[in-house]
Amino acid sequence: MTIRFAAATIHTTGEDVDDQSVSSESDSEYAEEDNNFDDWVSDQAQNQSCRSLFEDKAFPSAAAARAHDKDVHNFDLRTISAKLELDLHQRIRVINFIRKHAPTPEDIGNLTGAESFFSSDEYLIPQIEDDPLLQLEMDDWSDDEDLSTTDQPPAPPADLPKALRQMQLLERKLAQAHRDMAEYRSLVGQQFDAGRFAEIINEPGPSSAGPSPRDDDTHYFSSYCENDIHAVMIQDKVRTSTYASFILTNPILFRDAVVLDVGCGTGILSLLAAKSGAKHVYAVDASDIAEKAEQIVRANGLENVITVIRGKIEEISLPDDVEHVDIIISEWMGYALLYESMLDSVLQARDRFLKPEGGVMAPSQCRIMFGLCEGSEILKDRVGFWSDVYGFDLSVMANDVYEEAIVDVVGPESMASEPFLLKDLHLKDITTRQLDFTSQFTLVSTTPKRTKIHAFVLYFDTFFTTTGEPVPPEVPVRVTKEGDVTLAEVWPVGGKPPPQRRASVGPGLKQKEDKRVTSFSTGPRSQPTHWKQTIFLLRDPIHAEDGTIVTGSFYCKKSATNSRELDVEIHYSVRQNAETTAVGETVVQIYKVR
Secondary structure: OEEEEOOEEEOOOOOEOOOOOOOOHHHHHOOHHHOOHHHHHHHHHHHOOEEOOOOOOEEOOHHHHHHHHHHHHOOOHHHHHHHHOOOHHHHHHHHHHHHHHOOOHHHHHOOOOOOHHHHOHHHHOOOOOOOHHHHOOHHHHOOOOOOOOOOOOOOOOOOOOHHHHHHHHHHHHHHHHHHHHHHHHHHHHHHHHHHHHHHHOOOOOOOOOOOOOOOOOHHHHHOOOOHHHHHHHHOOHHHHHHHHHHHHOOHHHHOOOEEEEEOOOOOHHHHHHHHOOOOEEEEEEOOOHHHHHHHHHHHOOOOOOEEEEEOOOOOOOOOOOOOOEOEEEOOOOEOOEOOOOHHHHHHHHHHHHEOOOOOEEEOOEEEEEEEEEOOHHHHHHHOHHHHOEOOEOOHHHHHHHHHEOEEEOOOHHHEOEOOEEEEEEEOOOOOHHHHOEEEEEEEEEOOOOOEEEEEEEEEEEEEEOOOOOOOOOOOOOOOOOOOOOOHHHOOOOOOOOOOOOOOOOOOOOOOOOOOOOEEEEOOOOOOOOOOOEEEEEEEEEEEEOOOOEEEEEEEEEEOOOOOOOEEEEEEEEEEOOOOOOEEOOEEEEEEEEO
């Protein structure tokens, strides 16, 4: 979906003077916990995109969609509501009936109010999630309808002053609206929750009770049962060698430590921790792969050091009355970093098991990076391909490409700006609430000549420290190039032990803490990883040259329909260079990461 807002003009100081434009720099200084997705949704409620009742066309608001249907299709919700004297539930049924069966405006105009769907609870279930037409206030439907009901308070006396009488009438309308909406929510809730309630009391629920309780975990965990996915991850040399480097070259951190491996998979990180001198490693995984991990541990003779636990980290307890661990290691990162929402589980493990003082998270920090991407090759492969398939036009297949984030590899030459830090995640103290976030961004084009920018690109950088403290902003991430020596630096060869660091102090004294940073990047300038990059194609390209400025806001939250997926909304506008004050229209595009 793409939405456009009017262009604005900014002062030379950089402050926007149009309410529709991007927030000023001071807005970004709000506390991070206040800058969440729920606040954004609340702010956007009045202008939520709404689809026409009679054609596949979206409008900036429910009012705009209703006006369009009135002008183009000669159909007015107010008129039909007044003509048939519909109450709130009947109005909702009309909307959902139209959404589901697509009748003509003439068909709806011939309704009498006696049709069966006016009393069917089936049509109380929204056909479009969060349909703005269903959320209109009572006064938006009819300015003068009679809301008298058996439980209404008496009408205001006729001899009251006109203003007071109008105020009391409005209060009665508002009270009735609240009652009607509460009843509607209750009915919808009953439809969706009947099956769940029946499951709780161990009784079969009615087959028509609506969808079964949502399960975001079963498919997720089952996808990690197969060998192929683990082969891909282990063969990702950038990923695996960086973890190995951190674990095997920091024996002072792991020696005699109690380690928790969250989402252990095959147990490769647990094996490395054991080889680096860990006192004990608890390897936890909720997938069937845990059974193979246990066999792998035995095959390597480490069953006395590594204990594999099958279960969700949120539900398990550590054996041997262990309450706290010294280190939590986990490879939890997904596409666009937060896809799969495994970080939520890692943070719960931190809060439940990591010792309060001196505990280390590995990795300790991740940065979400964002930039302009020329993207012509991606556009050609994902969109242009469909325009001519054996002489046929299949371009309709490309319509959804602009609504789905693309996970693919783009080369360093496709980058059209320096990367911008969208989100800096310090695993020592970040909360799950902060994983739904909003960030302002400014990207400056570095293209030497006028170019069409077809996409934004997102990737992440990952850091490991022995203290768990944040890495200073000036410390660069390691960018691994093709042919760089990686595994050979840390991997045991021919039965030899991994290299050990010499102590920097004399015998009998504790080695000084090593504050070296280990890191890797998943960006276009690095050797590709299995995470690749996340690309957001633009419906209309940005015409840019050296110095063109793209500013905007990036909104990210867990999907309402699957908590493992992400909903992303990008607002952006373009200014040709730093000297100009004219800002182009604000464009909004909405994406799914799945």
